[in-house]
Amino acid sequence: MTDNLEMGKGAEFDRIRKVWQVLGSRGAAGGDDCAIVEFGAELLAISVDCSVEGTHFQCGWLSHLEMGWRAGAAAISDLAAVAAVPRGILVGLGVSEELPDEFVSDIMDGVGAVADSVGAKVWGGDLYRSNTISIGVTVVGGFDASPVRRQGASPGDSIWVTGLLGGSASAVSAFLEGRQPEESCRTRFAKPEPRVAPARWLGNRGATAMIDLSDGVLSDLGHLVAASGVAGVVDSERVPRLPGADLLDSELTGGEDYELLFTMPGDDDTLIEEFENRFGLCLTRIGRISDGTGVTILRGGESYTPAHGFRHF
Amino acid sequence: MTDNLEMGKGAEFDRIRKVWQVLGSRGAAGGDDCAIVEFGAELLAISVDCSVEGTHFQCGWLSHLEMGWRAGAAAISDLAAVAAVPRGILVGLGVSEELPDEFVSDIMDGVGAVADSVGAKVWGGDLYRSNTISIGVTVVGGFDASPVRRQGASPGDSIWVTGLLGGSASAVSAFLEGRQPEESCRTRFAKPEPRVAPARWLGNRGATAMIDLSDGVLSDLGHLVAASGVAGVVDSERVPRLPGADLLDSELTGGEDYELLFTMPGDDDTLIEEFENRFGLCLTRIGRISDGTGVTILRGGESYTPAHGFRHF
Numbered sequence: 001m002t003d004n005l006e007m008g009k010g011a012e013f014d015r016i017r018k019v020w021q022v023l024g025s026r027g028a029a030g031g032d033d034c035a036i037v038e039f040g041a042e043l044l045a046i047s048v049d050c051s052v053e054g055t056h057f058q059c060g061w062l063s064h065l066e067m068g069w070r071a072g073a074a075a076i077s078d079l080a081a082v083a084a085v086p087r088g089i090l091v092g093l094g095v096s097e098e099l100p101d102e103f104v105s106d107i108m109d110g111v112g113a114v115a116d117s118v119g120a121k122v123w124g125g126d127l128y129r130s131n132t133i134s135i136g137v138t139v140v141g142g143f144d145a146s147p148v149r150r151q152g153a154s155p156g157d158s159i160w161v162t163g164l165l166g167g168s169a170s171a172v173s174a175f176l177e178g179r180q181p182e183e184s185c186r187t188r189f190a191k192p193e194p195r196v197a198p199a200r201w202l203g204n205r206g207a208t209a210m211i212d213l214s215d216g217v218l219s220d221l222g223h224l225v226a227a228s229g230v231a232g233v234v235d236s237e238r239v240p241r242l243p244g245a246d247l248l249d250s251e252l253t254g255g256e257d258y259e260l261l262f263t264m265p266g267d268d269d270t271l272i273e274e275f276e277n278r279f280g281l282c283l284t285r286i287g288r289i290s291d292g293t294g295v296t297i298l299r300g301g302e303s304y305t306p307a308h309g310f311r312h313f
Numbered sequence: 314m315t316d317n318l319e320m321g322k323g324a325e326f327d328r329i330r331k332v333w334q335v336l337g338s339r340g341a342a343g344g345d346d347c348a349i350v351e352f353g354a355e356l357l358a359i360s361v362d363c364s365v366e367g368t369h370f371q372c373g374w375l376s377h378l379e380m381g382w383r384a385g386a387a388a389i390s391d392l393a394a395v396a397a398v399p400r401g402i403l404v405g406l407g408v409s410e411e412l413p414d415e416f417v418s419d420i421m422d423g424v425g426a427v428a429d430s431v432g433a434k435v436w437g438g439d440l441y442r443s444n445t446i447s448i449g450v451t452v453v454g455g456f457d458a459s460p461v462r463r464q465g466a467s468p469g470d471s472i473w474v475t476g477l478l479g480g481s482a483s484a485v486s487a488f489l490e491g492r493q494p495e496e497s498c499r500t501r502f503a504k505p506e507p508r509v510a511p512a513r514w515l516g517n518r519g520a521t522a523m524i525d526l527s528d529g530v531l532s533d534l535g536h537l538v539a540a541s542g543v544a545g546v547v548d549s550e551r552v553p554r555l556p557g558a559d560l561l562d563s564e565l566t567g568g569e570d571y572e573l574l575f576t577m578p579g580d581d582d583t584l585i586e587e588f589e590n591r592f593g594l595c596l597t598r599i600g601r602i603s604d605g606t607g608v609t610i611l612r613g614g615e616s617y618t619p620a621h622g623f624r625h626f
């Protein structure tokens with residue numbers, strides 16, 4: 001199934017492609033945010049997402065409860081991305097021997113809180129010794145409607161995002177410079193809300209393809225258009241920025257907003273009011289799908305094809 | 314469901330108990346090796362198990378392929394422990410930027426090989442940056458018969474183990490002392506075989522309770538008798554040791570053999586020949602379940618209640 005694994009550019013994705021190549025028929029890669037597999041008469045969505053001190057956050061940036069919430073939210077966001085219904089969470093939690101018990105409980109309290117916010121239960125986990133805090137979250141969901149996949153966008157579809165972007169990246173940028181981030185940005189970094197209910201609603205309203213914004217508009221739209229076999233053009237000036245967010249850069253690479261990026265046939269803006277009334281969340285049309293490949297950004301009347309989103313490697 | 318969470322002694326399990334207490338109704342702990350949950354009309358078994366450089370292995374001890382196999386086998390063993398049928402695996406893989414791509418592929422090749430050996434597919438994963446190699450494996454299984462749980466042993470049941478024990482602990486002991494372990498022991502450490510088929514067969518033959526030997530006979534039998542609300546007496550001299558294994562100590566705490574420990578009504582030794590013919594694997598009756606609590610070890614005609622198995626904390 002490796003033929004199916006169309007992803008955007010980047011060294012991280014090259015490594016992942018190599019892994020699936022080595023696995024060959026022993027792998028079953030769908031190329032979505034989640035694996036979606038048949039289980040009995042149902043479809044099961046499952047994904048794993050790891051948050052590690054030093055890579056995804058520094059200890060001083062977050063309370064232990066926020067570490068747990070954020071790790072859980074990032075994983076649940078993968079379920080939202082395919083319009084799944086979250087059911088259960090498992091946590092592989094690595095902590096040092098010295099970390100007080102109450103902090104371990106706080107981390108799991110955060111995971112429990114975000115699970116509860118989307119109707120999922122904590123099913124289990126593995127607690128082990130590790131020098132740095134490592135939170136590996138597995139999420140499992142089901143479906144009450146068809147999944148919405150990365151694959152499915154067609155030329156002529158419009159491209160949309162939920163919410164206001166750039167908050168999380170701006171918070172990280174401030175932390176790295178030793179500044180205290182704007183509170184609005186810090187909240188987006190520390191307690192992102194996985195868009196489970198909006199995603200299911202959008203699926204029912206005809207979204208043709210969807211992904212969550214973990215690496216930034218550029219990178220994530222790159223995956224979506226690669227999976228769909230189309231091209232995407234984004235009007236940079238239409239991309240909605242969180243007030244106070246100084247880092248949604250011109251290349252739209254600010255990541256970890258965990259909002260939804262999706263496509264719909266046509267460009268029916270009447271969707272906006274209904275969505276915003278229902279979810280208290282912005283909805284913005286930012287571009288269009290066309291024939292071709294890759295992502296093009298329009299800015300100040302010019303178009304260009306920029307570099308990548310967040311890179312692990 | 315925290316009332317249900319009966320585990321044996323140890324600081325690690327105290328921490329885990331506290332976590333479930335904090336989670337309260339947001340958790341759904343069954344107290345087995347796997348979470349076993351209803352999914353549509355089926356039962357789903359799911360577990361996460363993490364293998365981390367420095368905690369579970371050192372880099373010089375294993376090839377990268379063996380790291381992957383071992384991590385996968387340890388997780389799959391949790392499915393074997395409840396007599397589940399493995400279906401899929403996800404891997405959260407943390408590696409340093411400097412680790413050559415081929416080693417990343419080797420690790421996943423090992424995971425793929427052990428998955429394939431039990432008929433499961435690699436469904437997905439998460440690749441991230443980490444200073445030490447960290448392999449978090451989530452396994453998913455279904456059932457074609459009733460699960461066998463930790464809970465279910467009754468007074469009068471006999472206690473059994475598959476295989477020969479102590480090999481893995483002896484290998485670790487040798488490595489830690491800077492010696493090369495006996496090859497038979499090294500193999501048990503580096504490429505343990507999850508007992509999936511034997512477990513399903515034993516379930517069909519009436520095993521009343523089961524657990525896999527990850528922390529050692531003492532600790533794991535401790536969980537089983539705690540979950541079942543009974544006591545266990547083990548005849549130390551009956552516990553089958555791998556030739557060359559110097560470390561299955563008098564307290565039977567040598568861990569990570571990933572063999573099965575289970576209970577059966579009565580003490581019908583005719584099971585042994587059929588089992589050994591079918592699986593080419595030893596089967597040994599090592600003790601008996603009685604009324605009471607905890608684990609007692611008989612040795613040289615004396616009985617005593619010893620300390621714990623492997624402790625993470």
